Amino acid sequence: MRWCRGEDPIVAKPVATATSGGASVILALSASPEAIAGHETQVMKPVDKPGRRTNEPNPVIREFSRVAEQYDRRWSFYVQATTRETMARLSIGVDDRVLDVGCGTGVLLYQIGQRYPQARLAGVDPVAEMLGVARRRLPDGTDLRQGWVEHLPWDDSRFDVVVSCNMFHYIRQPLAALGEMARVLRPGGRLLITDWCDDYLACRVCDWYLRLFSPAHFKVYRRSECLNLLKQGGYPEASVEGYRISWLWGLMTATATKHAA
Ligand SMILES: C[S@@+](CC[C@H](N)C(=O)[O-])C[C@H]1O[C@@H](n2cnc3c(N)ncnc32)[C@H](O)[C@@H]1O
Secondary structure (H helix, E strand, O other): OOOOOOOOOOOOOOOOOOOOOOOOOHHHHOOOHHHHOOOOOOOOOOEEEOOEEOOOOOHHHHHHHHHOOOHHHHOHHHHHHHHHHHHHHOOOOOOOEEEEEOOOOOHHHHHHHHHOOOOEEEEEEOOHHHHHHHHHHOOOOOEEEEOOHHHOOOOOOOEEEEEEEOOHHHOOOHHHHHHHHHHHEEEEEEEEEEEEOOOOHHHHHHHHHHHHHOOOOOOOOOHHHHHHHHHHOOOOOOEEEEEEOOOOOEEEEEEEEOOOO
16 A cells, blocks of 8 residues: 655646645544534544554545645636536436535535535535535535545435546545445436546656655546446446546546446
């Protein structure tokens, strides 16, 4: 397993980026009741690998707790472009229950709420500081919880739609993550994942670089790899679309439906 170095990682992503680390995991564990007041919240202990408890700082928490307050402004082009492309591919019923996994500062959930005011929105993210920004942005009824995709803090079949944007390249156990997303989806429910795409040269170069220098980063997938993962994860009819959001940067959006029982 790759792990934190004793200094901030140096990161160079072209239009968006993972960033520096530094804040202790203690911050996430000690999120004050005031900070989470008024919201249904479950706090899970940080894990480096799901299932293994540790007191070492988690690199994802280190990285995003540091940048949470600047995140939207610093990567506004990237956040706007990726959420726009995700929204363009998302189909939501009037009062669907929608979960955003790795919701970060809540930009995508906000846009879903604007377009589908009756949708029931939920989000999960391991980083208290990112959730803090999301809470300020989103209506009180939004079900925001602190947790990891590998152990989603909801019952089976709870959602009609599970969506994730710019999160998949941080996951250490992609099949476990897909399994959890499937578990909380109802039969017939829809999954949509947008992330970087390793078929584009710029993403590939960044992936190499970040694997070496950013402990939070894990892996960027090609379309074919993503499709294989989805098939192994129980979505035989998944599809993956690749596209550019700038002359340099390419994304992919995977869509799939959970088989009716
Ligand atoms: C680049 S940000 C994207 C945030 C948001 N989805 C967006 O598009 O603006 C990646 C987010 O994924 C979260 N994340 C990383 N690893 C995760 C995991 N294993 N489970 C859930 N969320 C995770 C991070 O905390 C961070 O908020």
